[in-house]
Amino acid sequence: MNGAEIIDGKAYAAGLRARVAAAVPAFRVAAGRAPGLAVVLVGEDPASQVYVRSKHKATVEAGMESFEHRLPATASEMELLDLVERLNADDRVDGILVQLPLPSHIDEKRVIATIDPDKDVDGFHVVNAGRLAVGEAGYVPCTPLGCLMLLKDRLGDLSGLAAVVIGRSNIVGKPMAALLLAENCTVTVAHSRTRDLADVVRRADIVVAAVGRPEMVKGDWIRHGATVIDVGINRVPGAEPGKTRLVGDVAFAEAAAVAGAITPVPGGVGPMTIAVLLRNTLVAAHRRAGVALPEGAIG
Numbered sequence: 001m002n003g004a005e006i007i008d009g010k011a012y013a014a015g016l017r018a019r020v021a022a023a024v025p026a027f028r029v030a031a032g033r034a035p036g037l038a039v040v041l042v043g044e045d046p047a048s049q050v051y052v053r054s055k056h057k058a059t060v061e062a063g064m065e066s067f068e069h070r071l072p073a074t075a076s077e078m079e080l081l082d083l084v085e086r087l088n089a090d091d092r093v094d095g096i097l098v099q100l101p102l103p104s105h106i107d108e109k110r111v112i113a114t115i116d117p118d119k120d121v122d123g124f125h126v127v128n129a130g131r132l133a134v135g136e137a138g139y140v141p142c143t144p145l146g147c148l149m150l151l152k153d154r155l156g157d158l159s160g161l162a163a164v165v166i167g168r169s170n171i172v173g174k175p176m177a178a179l180l181l182a183e184n185c186t187v188t189v190a191h192s193r194t195r196d197l198a199d200v201v202r203r204a205d206i207v208v209a210a211v212g213r214p215e216m217v218k219g220d221w222i223r224h225g226a227t228v229i230d231v232g233i234n235r236v237p238g239a240e241p242g243k244t245r246l247v248g249d250v251a252f253a254e255a256a257a258v259a260g261a262i263t264p265v266p267g268g269v270g271p272m273t274i275a276v277l278l279r280n281t282l283v284a285a286h287r288r289a290g291v292a293l294p295e296g297a298i299g
C-alpha cells in the first residue's frame with residue numbers, strides 16, 4: 001500500500017517564486033532599482049551550465065536583474081577574486097553566487113571567504129554559518145531552507161519532534177540540523193560512521209536524507225507516519241540499456257508505503273533550491289536598501 005502523501009516541491013516552489021515576483025514591483029518603487037543577482041561560472045562543466053542557465057531564467061522571470069559572469073576554466077584564482085571584489089562593490093548587486101565546483105587550481109574556501117557576507121545568498125560564508133549557529137539573521141543555504149519550508153508547510157509547528165538528518169555536509173546536513181534545532185526539534189545528525197543507522201532513523205518523526213547514495217534509506221527504516229525529505233539526486237542505470245534515471249537517497253516506493261509524507265525525486269526538494277535563491281536575493285535587496293519586507297510575503 002502506498003499510504004504517504006507526496007509532497008509536491010515543484011508546486012510549492014512555483015508558489016514561492018510567484019510570491020517573490022509579486023514583491024518585486026514594490027521594491028522597485030521604494031529603492032528605484034530592481035533586486036540584482038550575480039552568478040559567476042568558471043569553466044564549462046555541463047551540469048553547472050544548466051544550473052546557471054536556469055538561475056538566470058528564473059531571476060529574470062521574477063523581475064530581478066541578472067548579472068551573469070563567465071570565466072574560462074583557465075582563469076586564475078586572482079581573476080576570480082578580483083571579479084568577486086567588483087561585485088561586492090557594485091550597488092546594483094544584492095546577491096552573489098559563485099557556482100561550485102570550481103576548477104581544482106582555485107581555492108573554493110578563499111573565494112567564498114571573499115564574498116561580502118551580506119551578499120552571500122548561498123549562505124556559504126563562515127559568517128553566515130556562524131549567524132545560523134547562534135540564531136542571528138543572515139543567509140541560510142538554499143537547499144536546507146527549502147526543506148524546512150516543505151516541512152513546515154506539511155507539519156506546521158515542529159516543536160518537540162524527533163528529526164534525523166543523514167549527512168553532515170556544510171551545504172545541507174549541518175545547516176539543516178541548525179534550522180531544525182531552531183524550530184525546537186530534537187535533532188540527531190547521522191553520517192557514515194553512525195552505528196545502527198536503521199535504528200536511529202526508526203526513531204524519527206522527520207527524516208532528511210542528504211548523503212548522495214542512491215536508495216540507501218530503506219522502507220523498513222521509516223517510522224509509520226514519518227515525514228521524509230529526500231535531498232539526494234543520483235543518476236543510476238535505467239531499465240533500458242544506455243538509459244539512466246534519477247533516484248533519491250531513499251528507496252521511494254518502500255518508504256512511501258510507511259511514511260506519512262515523502263518528497264519524490266525528481267519534483268521534491270530539487271525545484272526548491274532556485275526558488276529559495278530568489279527569496280534570499282529579495283531579502284538581501286530589502287536589507288541592503290533599508291526597505292521593509294512585506295510581512296509574511298515569502299515565508
Ligand code: GUN
Nearest residue numbers: 097098099100101122142
Ligand atoms: N552547485 C550546485 N549547487 C549549487 C548551489 O546551490 N550553489 C552554488 N554556489 N553552487 C552549486
